Amino acid sequence: MAQATVTRRVEKLNNASSARVVEPDQDLPGKLGDGQLLPDEILLPTVGIDDGILSPEQTVTLSRQALASITTAGLQFEAILIAGFGLQIAGAPDYTDPRVTYLLHEMGEETRHSRLFARMLAQLEPPAPNPIDNWLVDNVANTVIHQIVHNPALLYTMVIAGEEIPDLLQKRAADHPDTDPFVRAVNRYHRQEEARHLAFARMMLPEVWERASVIDKSLVRFLAPTFIREMYENLIHAGVFGAVGLPAVTAWRAARNHPGRVQVRLDATRPVLNALIDAGVLERGKVPTAWRGLCAVDPDGHPVTR
16 A cells, blocks of 8 residues: 555544544443343353353353453553554654554553553452463563564554454444443443554554564564464453362363354454455465464465364
């Protein structure tokens, strides 16, 4: 896509972001209910527990702890995006570029989302600790975060993944009549603004890729699928299972291979792969092994039967 065309499309996104600013404290004043927040049809395939194992009381706890885990992960990821975008703005050669203006819009929208998420998190039980967290995991996570923030092509790849995965989960929850009404409202609001963020990332990726370093390109081709897989698997971490009396790590590991959870991953990550192919980052016929494993596709990027 020509640079002038991208500029015009980014200007349209700037106009759309300016046209309607949603202040969540005023426009979304509701609160969570006291019972189950996510219906079985949404929750159970996602966490990998078959119907009938948990009591109704345990399922309520599971839904609330799962939402707390997802919300915490959302806050962390949005903070990473804000850091990466802030670094891009700091090094921008032209602060009047509409791209910089949109980054500022997106950072403002992400901070409003984060304030809403923090308010919702405060209405839940104290989140269960993740038994897998330790100094080694923390150091690895910090290294990955550093790479994402400082490598623009990897950053935009993770932006696309970080929008596509929650978007699918939130759409399914928002469309289900048994989802808590406030959760449904939050999901619909979040998806509306994230659609613009996704469009921006898709537009920017070819430009960013053209300027990317060899290291940055290698990270996208060979390590990004692992980063995305772990981001997805840890939306609901092991401590959520322990909170309802299950063996935390064992149940979490089993959930990674649960057919329902695997299918959600494939449905969420295949659009990410297609976006990279459309941007010229990856080629059909030469899709790297790591991406094929993440998305269950052949070298052309077409789905394969497992």
